[in-house]
Amino acid sequence: MAGIDYTERIPNNVALHENRRLQRALEDWQPKFLEWWQDMGPHGFQAKEVYLRTAVSVDAQGWAKFGYVKMPDYRWGIFLAEPEAGRQVNFGDHKGQAAWQEVPGEYRGTLRRLIVTQGDTEPASVEQQRHLGRTCPSLYDLRNLFQVNVEEGRHLWAMVYLLDAHFGRDGREESEALLQRRSGDSDKPRILGAFNELTPDWLSYFMFCFFTDRDGKYQLASLAESGFDPLSRTCRFMLTEEAHHMFVGETGIMRIVQRACELMREHKTDDIRTHGGIDLQTIQRYLNFHCSVSLDLFGSEISTNAANFYTTGLKGRFEETKKQDDHQLKAATYQVAELDGDGIVMREEPALVSLNERLRDDYVADCARGVARWNEVVRRHGIDFELTLPHRGFHRAIGVFAEARVSPDGRVISQAEWDARRSEWLPTEQDKAFVQSLMHAVTEPGKFANWIAPPARGINGQPVDFAYVRLG
Ligand SMILES: [Fe+2]
Numbered sequence: 220m221a222g223i224d225y226t227e228r229i230p231n232n233v234a235l236h237e238n239r240r241l242q243r244a245l246e247d248w249q250p251k252f253l254e255w256w257q258d259m260g261p262h263g264f265q266a267k268e269v270y271l272r273t274a275v276s277v278d279a280q281g282w283a284k285f286g287y288v289k290m291p292d293y294r295w296g297i298f299l300a301e302p303e304a305g306r307q308v309n310f311g312d313h314k315g316q317a318a319w320q321e322v323p324g325e326y327r328g329t330l331r332r333l334i335v336t337q338g339d340t341e342p343a344s345v346e347q348q349r350h351l352g353r354t355c356p357s358l359y360d361l362r363n364l365f366q367v368n369v370e371e372g373r374h375l376w377a378m379v380y381l382l383d384a385h386f387g388r389d390g391r392e393e394s395e396a397l398l399q400r401r402s403g404d405s406d407k408p409r410i411l412g413a414f415n416e417l418t419p420d421w422l423s424y425f426m427f428c429f430f431t432d433r434d435g436k437y438q439l440a441s442l443a444e445s446g447f448d449p450l451s452r453t454c455r456f457m458l459t460e461e462a463h464h465m466f467v468g469e470t471g472i473m474r475i476v477q478r479a480c481e482l483m484r485e486h487k488t489d490d491i492r493t494h495g496g497i498d499l500q501t502i503q504r505y506l507n508f509h510c511s512v513s514l515d516l517f518g519s520e521i522s523t524n525a526a527n528f529y530t531t532g533l534k535g536r537f538e539e540t541k542k543q544d545d546h547q548l549k550a551a552t553y554q555v556a557e558l559d560g561d562g563i564v565m566r567e568e569p570a571l572v573s574l575n576e577r578l579r580d581d582y583v584a585d586c587a588r589g590v591a592r593w594n595e596v597v598r599r600h601g602i603d604f605e606l607t608l609p610h611r612g613f614h615r616a617i618g619v620f621a622e623a624r625v626s627p628d629g630r631v632i633s634q635a636e637w638d639a640r641r642s643e644w645l646p647t648e649q650d651k652a653f654v655q656s657l658m659h660a661v662t663e664p665g666k667f668a669n670w671i672a673p674p675a676r677g678i679n680g681q682p683v684d685f686a687y688v689r690l691g
């Protein structure tokens with residue numbers, strides 16, 4: 220089992236010391252990363268001790284070791300999942316060939332683009348979240364935020380490793396550029412839309428973790444199927460860490476929903492804002508927003524790029540190897556929702572060009588399971604309300620639905636109806652101001668802001684009132 224070498228300046232399980240050129244490239248990048256982390260990482264907490272997990276090996280026993288660390292001292296490094304003996308390209312035109320350990324020359328540009336696009340989201344989210352610490356609802360939540368942040372930093376390392384190890388000078392230039400773009404900056408924005416949105420409050424943050432980070436999970440899962448083996452191994456280990464990010468989002472929203480229900484019962488009213496809770500209607504509007512911008516991340520319903528990624532063996536389907544078909548899909552079809560005049564119809568399309576939509580379907584099904592668990596909480600409180608995912612056509616900026624106005628329940632509507640009802644469906648300026656008004660730091664161990672319920676249990680078996688961040 221490949222343990223991680225922590226005696227090296229860059230912890231790694233890829234025998235970095237055997238490749239001096241690569242080692243030098245990464246050691247040259249390391250101080251630039253740290254500078255970026257100081258400038259753009261969590262604001263105001265760089266000197267504090269945080270109860271974080273760090274991977275010491277990639278197996279089940281070693282990947283999560285807990286202890287107090289100051290974030291700039293976190294041991295970011297390069298960890299790949301164990302190689303699979305005899306692994307093959309499992310889909311597309313090269314199906315059955317040995318998996319590639321080096322980049323096939325003809326796919327170099329495409330693969331680099333895929334890696335850069337994935338890599339760019341990692342520092343972007345750290346930038347988006349850098350001011351949240353000062354309004355944390357508890358030390359428990361503050362710690363979880365920082366855990367997610369340091370791991371997104373490590374995911375950037377993971378992609379930079381691939382760029383530097385396999386793409387020569389171009390790769391090194393891309394590694395630099397990953398530290399130069401800035402979320403929300405009009406001159407040098409991050410590549411994808413959702414990663415240039417603000418994350419101004421903790422409701423947005425938890426929604427981001429649930430919806431937007433989950434897009435990341437599905438992209439990583441498809442790249443984990445790649446015929447380019449180093450990418451596959453990198454993504455497989457990243458997915459292990461990603462599970463916690465989904466957990467933070469899902470339980471965060473669940474606790475806000477729970478608190479809303481408690482306040483509704485206690486005060487016998489739906490109007491819990493006066494009692495300092497976030498009402499379920501507001502939660503629904505935030506959900507609609509974050510779900511719709513995250514759906515855009517999957518790209519157009521019909522995409523020849525997606526087809527090419529697949530036929531060339533670079534990016535598979537979610538759980539590709541579990542699927543019972545020919546893994547080439549040349550003759551297969553897939554049902555895709557499309558606009559048809561003023562209606563939405565399902566149409567049979569060639570499966571290869573529909574792969575974005577198929578991944579979006581897997582994603583939506585996963586989101587729906589989380590929303591059902593939130594609704595369980597509502598039901599347990601005897602409250603007649605149901606949170607719902609908006610229709611996939613709602614509030615879209617990419618794909619066929621960008622051309623239409625679609626209501627959350629999936630009707631194609633007029634611009635006039637959209638304008639009249641927009642404030643029912645998406646967060647309004649008042650909503651944002653109200654949510655912002657609740658954002659005050661609660662930093663006493665075991666205490667929680669009034670708008671969110673405590674978690675069921677602490678981290679790593681520690682009690683809920685554990686000092687997850689030492690602020691003293
Ligand atoms: Fe990530």
Ligand SMILES: [Fe+2]
Pocket residue numbers: 371432435461464
């Ligand atoms: Fe993540």
